[in-house]
Amino acid sequence: MSNEGVDKGRRRLLIGATTAMGAVGAAYVAVPFIKSMSPSAKARAAGAPVEADISKLEPGQRITVEWRGKPIWLVHRTEQNLSDLETLRDVLADPDSEMPQQPDYCKNATRSIKPEILVAIGICTHLGCSPTYRPDVAPEDLGAEWKGGFFCPCHGSKFDLAARVYKGVPAPTNLVIPPHKYLSDTLIVVGEDGEAA
Numbered sequence: 449m450s451n452e453g454v455d456k457g458r459r460r461l462l463i464g465a466t467t468a469m470g471a472v473g474a475a476y477v478a479v480p481f482i483k484s485m486s487p488s489a490k491a492r493a494a495g496a497p498v499e500a501d502i503s504k505l506e507p508g509q510r511i512t513v514e515w516r517g518k519p520i521w522l523v524h525r526t527e528q529n530l531s532d533l534e535t536l537r538d539v540l541a542d543p544d545s546e547m548p549q550q551p552d553y554c555k556n557a558t559r560s561i562k563p564e565i566l567v568a569i570g571i572c573t574h575l576g577c578s579p580t581y582r583p584d585v586a587p588e589d590l591g592a593e594w595k596g597g598f599f600c601p602c603h604g605s606k607f608d609l610a611a612r613v614y615k616g617v618p619a620p621t622n623l624v625i626p627p628h629k630y631l632s633d634t635l636i637v638v639g640e641d642g643e644a645a
């Protein structure tokens with residue numbers, strides 16, 4: 449009799465444990481379901497923010513991610529690039545970024561949150577082509593004064609490494625700097641505003 453009493457108690461315990469496991473199992477199952485709901489390809493196309501990992505982006509390199517169907521350039525500028533930016537003022541149409549082509553926190557000398565990292569929408573402000581990345585200094589086709597930047601070959605618009613437009617080219621304004629913020633030193637979210645660094 450006493451054994452039966454123990455078995456009944458044990459069965460109740462097991463039933464209780466199974467129920468608890470069932471509840472835990474259900475909670476785990478819910479996680480992938482929630483994940484699959486966000487963000488859908490449609491939401492991304494409509495403008496959901498995208499993350500960009502720049503941990504492997506070396507000085508002088510550029511990577512491209514896509515946000516709202518547009519190429520977003522992330523360029524790691526060298527120390528030399530940064531000192532060259534100041535020397536170009538006279539050849540630029542809007543060296544101080546007076547036109548609202550960037551968030552307020554990027555209206556500065558480098559048009560960026562961190563001086564070494566440029567984040568820009570890679571679409572020419574003339575007719576919408578995507579300029580080529582030309583970090584080479586003084587190449588034959590761009591001239592001895594070229595310090596690196598972006599060149600739109602279809603009609604010849606030129607931009608420096610802060611994505612500022614040169615004078616006398618078809619593009620009317622600097623390239624657009626999208627809203628962005630840093631989640632960590634090496635992880636950037638494009639499509640959401642953050643605080644100035």
Ligand code: FES
Binds near residue numbers: 572573600602605619
């Ligand atoms: S679209 Fe860039 S110069 Fe024509």
